Amino acid sequence: MFVTRHTQKGRLQKATCDDTPRLPIFSRRGRPSGKSVVRELNNTDYYAASLYVLQNCDEIEPLVQEHRNILVDLGVNVDEMHRHEFICSFKxxxxxxxxxxNEQVDEHVRSLAWGPDKRATHYPCYNVxxxxxxxKQRDDGKKTQNSGVMVRGEYQNMSYYGLITDIIELRYTKGNSVVLFxxxxxxxxxxxxxxxxxxxxxxxxxxxxKLNTQEPFVLxxxxxxxxxxxxxxxxxxSVxxxxxxxxxxxMPANEEEPYQEEEVQRFNTHVAKANEEDDEMN
Structure with a gap:
């Protein structure tokens, strides 16, 4: 579907347990809220989430491209074979x-290569x-919507829209983790x-x-x-x-966002004026 590159390329965050700088993909941003649950991911979600993390780590982009070039030379379906083989190939x-x-392969790169624990932490809410x-389940019955999400893809500057069905934190060795929607x-x-x-x-x-995709996750x-x-x-x-x-x-302690209703009212006013202008032109 799409790959939206992880930003802050080249910036490293110091680890708390040692002097080895973490990969930016492991930099913790945001904070969870609500009661968390630890449960095992199914094979499909585990593989899709693990692959998405790898493909959004700028530091290993040369290895991603190297693997794709090998597949091009083999004359196979590059996207499909890369999706099926890259995790094992990278490890x-x-x-x-x-x-x-190789001195560039530190313990955090090895942590990334070994992959996350199949048991992930699931949250109902996340602030970032x-x-x-x-x-979406937590949104049901609420006055405001907080499960709507947009990401901007690299292909033709296209934006993707959806609803969050799960919030998971993948845990790697050396205290590393990544949060995905x-x-x-x-x-x-x-x-x-x-x-x-x-x-x-x-x-x-x-x-x-709905979009037919094998990539349901985003960072x-x-x-x-x-x-x-x-x-x-x-x-x-829907607009x-x-x-x-x-x-x-x-942010207020409760989960409701009262200003959202004000935004809807302003939007409705804008649409009404736009429709009036269109009617006058016609």
Missing amino acids: ERITKLYNDG NGFRFRT KCDWYDVAREGIGYKLDCHGITSINRTR ACQAVQVYYVNCIKDPAW VIETKPRNLYD
């Missing part, structure tokens, strides 16, 4: 480099990037069928159509919060509205 490559005495995110993604592959962009730059998505630090307002003329369609980020320390 073998790092093990060989370490045994050969100035947003309070909730899973598992999402149901709406179909933005087909304009007019899955999504629409009007003359005012407003995006609408068809909530009855928590990549997420932008959105919420969806049902269209009056066709309830299958996408970006939530304004807030200082995490200014």
